[in-house]
Amino acid sequence: MTAQNQASAFSFDLFYTTVNAYYRTAAVKAAIELGVFDVVGEKGKTLAEIAKACNASPRGIRILCRFLVSIGFLKNAGELFFLTREMALFLDKKSPGYLGGSIDFLLSPYIMDGFKDLASVVRTGELTLPEKGVVAPDHPQWVTFARAMAPMMSLPSLLLAELADRQANQPLKVLDVAAGHGLFGLAIAQRNPKAHVTFLDWENVLQVARENATKAGVLDRVEFRPGDAFSVDFGKELDVILLTNFLHHFDEAGCEKILKKAHAALKEGGRVLTFEFIANEDRTSPPLAATFSMMMLGTTPGGETYAYSDLERMFKNTGYDQVELKAIPPAMEKVVVSIKGKAQL
Numbered sequence: 001m002t003a004q005n006q007a008s009a010f011s012f013d014l015f016y017t018t019v020n021a022y023y024r025t026a027a028v029k030a031a032i033e034l035g036v037f038d039v040v041g042e043k044g045k046t047l048a049e050i051a052k053a054c055n056a057s058p059r060g061i062r063i064l065c066r067f068l069v070s071i072g073f074l075k076n077a078g079e080l081f082f083l084t085r086e087m088a089l090f091l092d093k094k095s096p097g098y099l100g101g102s103i104d105f106l107l108s109p110y111i112m113d114g115f116k117d118l119a120s121v122v123r124t125g126e127l128t129l130p131e132k133g134v135v136a137p138d139h140p141q142w143v144t145f146a147r148a149m150a151p152m153m154s155l156p157s158l159l160l161a162e163l164a165d166r167q168a169n170q171p172l173k174v175l176d177v178a179a180g181h182g183l184f185g186l187a188i189a190q191r192n193p194k195a196h197v198t199f200l201d202w203e204n205v206l207q208v209a210r211e212n213a214t215k216a217g218v219l220d221r222v223e224f225r226p227g228d229a230f231s232v233d234f235g236k237e238l239d240v241i242l243l244t245n246f247l248h249h250f251d252e253a254g255c256e257k258i259l260k261k262a263h264a265a266l267k268e269g270g271r272v273l274t275f276e277f278i279a280n281e282d283r284t285s286p287p288l289a290a291t292f293s294m295m296m297l298g299t300t301p302g303g304e305t306y307a308y309s310d311l312e313r314m315f316k317n318t319g320y321d322q323v324e325l326k327a328i329p330p331a332m333e334k335v336v337v338s339i340k341g342k343a344q345l
C-alpha cells in the first residue's frame with residue numbers, strides 16, 4: 001500500500017461490505033421513505049414506537065434500525081433509537097441542511113440504470129443509457145436535479161457569491177451557465193442589488209430557476225436564456241461567469257469549447273468561477289472525487305472528475321491570464337477562479 005492510498009486495508013470485511021453496499025442504499029432509501037428519521041428525532045423512540053408511527057412491521061423496523069445503527073445513520077442507547085444533533089442536521093426533514101430529498105435524483109431509476117452493466121460501459125466506452133446519457137438535450141432528469149439537489153447547494157451558493165463579488169455594491173453582469181435551480185446566480189443577485197444575472201440552461205430546467213427567482217424577489221434583475229451552452233450566445237462584457245457543477249460532464253475538448261466561449265464573453269478583468277469536486281493530483285482521493293468520477297462514467301459519454309492541474313491547463317490553453325484554486329470551507333467542492341487579463345484575484 002502506498003503512503004497516499006487512503007482506503008482501509010483489504011479484508012474479508014471490506015469485500016463483503018462492498019459487494020453488499022446496495023443494502024446500505026436500500027436501507028437509507030427505505031428509512032427516508034418510511035419517515036424513520038423524522039419519527040426518531042433527537043429525543044428518540046423505541047422500536048415499537050417507531051414501527052407504530054411509521055405504520056410498518058415490527059420485524060422490518062427492528063432489522064432496519066439495527067442496521068442503520070451499524071452504518072452510523074442512527075444511534076441507540078438501551079431501548080431508545082435516536083439521531084445525534086449532527087445526524088439531525090442532515091436527516092431531519094425540517095432542517096435546512098436536509099439531504100434526504102437528493103435521493104429523488106441520486107437513486108432515480110434513470111441514474112441507477114446507468115450502472116446496471118458497468119462492465120459493458122468500461123469495455124466499450126459506450127453508455128448503456130440511451131443517447132448521450134444525462135447530457136442529452138432537454139433531459140428531464142435535470143428538472144428532478146434542480147428540485148432535489150437545491151438544498152445541498154444553498155450554503156455553497158452563499159460562499160461562492162462572497163468570492164464572486166466581495167464589495168457587492170457595484171453594477172455586475174453575471175452569466176450562470178447550466179444554472180439548474182439557479183441558486184448560485186440568485187445568491188449574487190440577492191447580495192448585490194446592482195447585479196444583473198442571466199441564467200442559461202434547457203428551457204424545462206429554467207422553469208425551476210424562474211420559480212426560485214420569483215421566491216427570491218429578484219425577477220426584475222434576472223434573465224433566462226434557454227438552450228445548449230455549446231451554441232447559445234453568452235453575451236458580452238460580462239463581469240462574472242459561473243460554471244458550477246458543469247465541466248465534469250464533458251471531456252477536455254468539450255470543456256475547452258465552453259471556456260473559449262466564456263473568455264470571449266468576459267470583459268477585460270472579468271472572471272470565471274468554476275465550482276467543482278476537484279480530485280487531488282493522485283486522482284484517487286479524496287474518496288468523494290473518485291466516487292463522483294464513477295457517476296460520470298455511468299451517466300455521461302466523456303465526463304470525469306478533474307484535478308486542479310487539469311482545469312488550470314484548460315484555462316491556460318483557452319487564454320486566461322490568471323488561474324487560482326480557492327477553498328470555501330465547509331463546502332467539499334472547491335472554486336477555480338480564472339481571470340481574463342489582469343485583475344485582483
Ligand SMILES: Nc1ncnc2c1ncn2[C@@H]1O[C@H](CSCC[C@H]([NH3+])C(=O)O)[C@@H](O)[C@H]1O
Binds near residue numbers: 177200201230243
Ligand atoms: N449542453 C447543455 N447546455 C445547457 N445546460 C446543460 C447542458 N448540459 C447539461 N446542462 C445542465 O447542466 C446542469 C448540471 S447540474 C448543475 C446545476 C447547478 N449549476 C449546480 O451547480 O447545482 C443541469 O441543470 C443541466 O440541465
